[in-house]
Amino acid sequence: MPDITKPILEVKNLRTSFFTDDGEVKAVRDVSFDLYEGETLGIVGESGCGKSVTVMSILGLVQRPGRVTGGQVLFKGKDLTKVTPEELRHVRGRDIAMIFQDPLSSLNPVLSVGYQIDEAMYAHDAIKHDDIKARGVELLEEVRVPDAVRRIKDYPHQFSGGMRQRAMIAMGLSNRPQVLIADEPTTALDVTVQAQILELLRDLNQNTGTSIILITHNLGVVAGLCQRVIVMYAGEIVEEGTAEQIFENPQHPYTWSLLRSMPRVDTSRRERLKSIEGLPPDLIAPPPGCKFNPRCPFRIEQCFTDDPLLEPVGDDGRHIAKCWVKMQRAYAEMGAATLTDTRPGAASGVRPPKTLLEKVEDSREIEPDTEVVGDLRGT
Numbered sequence: 145m146p147d148i149t150k151p152i153l154e155v156k157n158l159r160t161s162f163f164t165d166d167g168e169v170k171a172v173r174d175v176s177f178d179l180y181e182g183e184t185l186g187i188v189g190e191s192g193c194g195k196s197v198t199v200m201s202i203l204g205l206v207q208r209p210g211r212v213t214g215g216q217v218l219f220k221g222k223d224l225t226k227v228t229p230e231e232l233r234h235v236r237g238r239d240i241a242m243i244f245q246d247p248l249s250s251l252n253p254v255l256s257v258g259y260q261i262d263e264a265m266y267a268h269d270a271i272k273h274d275d276i277k278a279r280g281v282e283l284l285e286e287v288r289v290p291d292a293v294r295r296i297k298d299y300p301h302q303f304s305g306g307m308r309q310r311a312m313i314a315m316g317l318s319n320r321p322q323v324l325i326a327d328e329p330t331t332a333l334d335v336t337v338q339a340q341i342l343e344l345l346r347d348l349n350q351n352t353g354t355s356i357i358l359i360t361h362n363l364g365v366v367a368g369l370c371q372r373v374i375v376m377y378a379g380e381i382v383e384e385g386t387a388e389q390i391f392e393n394p395q396h397p398y399t400w401s402l403l404r405s406m407p408r409v410d411t412s413r414r415e416r417l418k419s420i421e422g423l424p425p426d427l428i429a430p431p432p433g434c435k436f437n438p439r440c441p442f443r444i445e446q447c448f449t450d451d452p453l454l455e456p457v458g459d460d461g462r463h464i465a466k467c468w469v470k471m472q473r474a475y476a477e478m479g480a481a482t483l484t485d486t487r488p489g490a491a492s493g494v495r496p497p498k499t500l501l502e503k504v505e506d507s508r509e510i511e512p513d514t515e516v517v518g519d520l521r522g523t
């Protein structure tokens with residue numbers, strides 16, 4: 145079990161922006177979280193909500209016009225936003241490894257897979273040079289590439305997509321990092337291979353105690369793998385908790401919506417997947433108040449003016465959510481359990497204030513006289 149008294153990575157008030165011709169895109173807005181020794185932490189959210197930029201910021205990989213504009217990233221007590229580029233390069237290959245969605249773009253096509261894995265080890269001096277050759281084969285075996293002795297001489301294009309992702313994981317693990325960050329590692333793969341790679345990550349976490357951050361837009365992927373989950377929306381953490389808290393008792397309407405849109409094994413394949421109404425906001429000028437208000441079925445008037453804080457829900461202090469209403473109230477007062485109409489404001493009957501309404505030309509907005517479940521107008 146992870147030791148929750150020992151954070152190996154502490155992200156504090158991280159902010160990252162892209163300075164574009166259209167304005168400042170605030171992609172990561174005051175994000176704070178800890179990663180504990182030996183845990184697998186999931187970061188979920190729709191595409192574009194800031195998951196990748198968050199981890200790129202941790203590793204100093206944000207490219208211009210992007211820049212970390214504030215906050216700290218403490219790795220074993222040292223602030224990675226303050227170290228030299230040289231020091232950071234070492235941390236990246238040796239202490240914190242990262243694997244991406246598309247391994248082909250990270251592997252060099254003209255060098256054999258084995259050569260590239262060896263190079264990763266030579267570059268950081270974490271492994272005795274005499275041991276490197278043997279370790280290359282061992283690593284490929286560890287990530288279950290069949291016939292590793294022969295395949296290590298292959299070039300990336302001779303590997304299938306799944307095998308390439310295994311090779312990337314092998315390379316990432318080569319220097320025995322303490323943290324592995326996997327950004328959508330299975331998105332490009334078919335379902336069977338996806339499951340194999342996820343199993344590999346689970347074994348790795350259990351057998352070596354490597355802490356893992358697993359990023360995905362798919363809550364199903366984190367279900368079997370992560371002990372804790374962070375939900376991001378519009379560059380912010382909107383909910384965080386143990387996997388059980390997030391899956392059994394989600395408190396943020398966005399998490400609730402994501403879970404509703406998850407394919408379930410026990411429903412008929414023909415039943416249409418319910419997606420979340422609308423799109424994430426523009427990160428240059430998001431709506432005032434809660435950034436989820438244009439899409440939220442449970443919004444109240446306050447949501448259009450005041451931005452809620454992330455605050456504890458429940459007693460253990462580990463479950464936090466950023467919402468004025470929270471699902472416990474939505475269930476008690478707005479009929480969330482049986483809600484079929486999930487358009488913005490449908491459960492509460494609350495429409496955007498007039499000043500904002502002029503800007504909303506969305507036909508999915510509820511009509512003012514729509515009958516609501518539980519009357520929350522004016523609360």
Ligand SMILES: Nc1ncnc2c1ncn2[C@@H]1O[C@H](COP(=O)(O)OP(=O)(O)O)[C@@H](O)[C@H]1O
Nearest residue numbers: 162169171190191192193194195196197198427
């Ligand atoms: N190079 C860039 N220039 C401008 N904006 C960017 C750039 N890269 C990312 N962004 C912004 O950052 C937001 C978050 O992106 P990202 O972290 O990649 O999302 P995801 O959650 O899908 O990983 C995007 O919605 C986009 O607005």
Ligand code: SF4
Nearest residue numbers: 434437440447467468
């Ligand atoms: S109820 Fe309000 S604060 Fe909570 S998610 Fe919906 S819009 Fe945001």
Ligand SMILES: [Mg+2]
Nearest residue numbers: 195196197328
């Ligand atoms: Mg991403």
